[in-house]
Structure formats: structure tokens, C-alpha cells
Amino acid sequence: MKQAPEWSTNSGIDLGIYPGINPERIAFDIDGVVADTMEMFVRLAHERYSLMHLTKESISCYNLYDCLGLEKEVLDDLICLTLDDEHTLQIPPVPGAPEVLTELARHAPLLFVTARIWPESITEWLYLQLPEVSPDRITVIASGDPEGKLDILNELKIRFFVEDRVDTCRQLKKGGIQPFLFEQPWNRNETEEGFIRIENWTQLKEWVLPTDRKVR
Ligand SMILES: [Mg+2]
Secondary structure, eight states, X not given: OOOXXXXXXXXXXXXXXXXXXXXXXXXXXXXXXXXXXXXXXXXXXXXXXXXXXXOXXXXXXXXXXXXXXXXXXXXXXXXXXXHSXXXXXXXXXXXXXXXXXXXXXTTSOXXXXXXXXXXXXXXXXXXXXXXXXXXXXXXEEEOSSGGGHHHHHHHTTOOEEEESOHHHHHXXXXXXXXXXXXXXXXXXXXXXXXXEEEOSHHHHHHHHSOOSSOOO
């Protein structure tokens, strides 16, 4: 039986019950987990509005209207630009994500559940990031609303979900799905117990990739 990684033992969770994860039972959020979407947001803030003081580290809360001190019109425009088709395709991946997902796809099909309204451009983006993964091994579901993820995941019998929005992690946890909180500047100040915190894809890899153990 695989031991829980050493770094995870201070998470306040009995990790003994998660000796390994069946790769068919895990799914992923995209923005902030696989796609480094806020990198594009910051780039656009610099280019379009000369907001040179803005960095990813300065994004200290998930709701951008609460923590950036920008005018609503400016923020609306930056969010629209970041998520439009043209800029979505230019978003850099979170370091390590393409490599781990490519490997994972050899063991199970990949499932992504995003709160975006339209799945097309981010699906196209995934195809570009994962050229070695056949598109029929990649499923993207757009819930249109973070609150909609729980029902979708339960319906698909997903037991683990990697997510960067703390409120979604709380909701999933209540609904019986074990969240992995993917650490980002906007969730670092949350002291919530009960989530497995993941700092990067190297750590996540230890959980999601089958090693010599039997996959349950
Ligand atoms: Mg996200």
C-alpha cells in the first residue's frame, strides 16, 4: 500500500484512507489549476491599462472585485479579455500540468469540470497543451457556475477533485467529494482544515499517478 506523501501529513486529514487514487475517480478544474489564467490576466493588465504594480502574488482573494481596488469597468474588461477565445488560447499552462496529465491519460481518460460558460476555447487549449493525448481521452464539462460542479461530479462518480476556489472545495467536501486545494495566492490566506493542500503538480503527481501499487 502506498504511503501518503510526507509533506501531506500535517493537513489534518486521516490520509490513511487515501492510500492511492483510482485515476478514473479524479477530475480537475482548469483555470488556476491546469491553465495559468491569472498570468494572462496580469499580462493584459500591464499591456492594456499599464497597471504595472499588479502581480499574481497581489491577487489575494478569489473575487477580484474585492481585493484589487480596480474600477469595475476596468476589471470587467480585463476579465472578458482574459476569457475570450483569442486570449484563452494564449494562456500558459501551470508548470508540470501537461506532463502529469499526459502520463495520467495513459491510465484513464481525463475529465475536466470548469465553471466557464462555454467549453469550446478552453477545450481547444487543452488539445494544444496535451498533443500526445488523443482528444477522445479528454472530456470538458462547463458547469457555467461553480455551484454546479458537485452534482456533475457525483453523477460521474468522481471522488476527488482538484480545485483552486476554496468555496467550491468546501461545498464538495460537504457533498462527499474529497477536494485537493491547489494553492494559489488567492487561497493562501484561508486556514480551512480538512482539505488536502497541493502546492504544485509535482506533489499532485504523487497522488494521481499509479506507481507499483494496485489501482483500486
Ligand atoms: Mg479554478
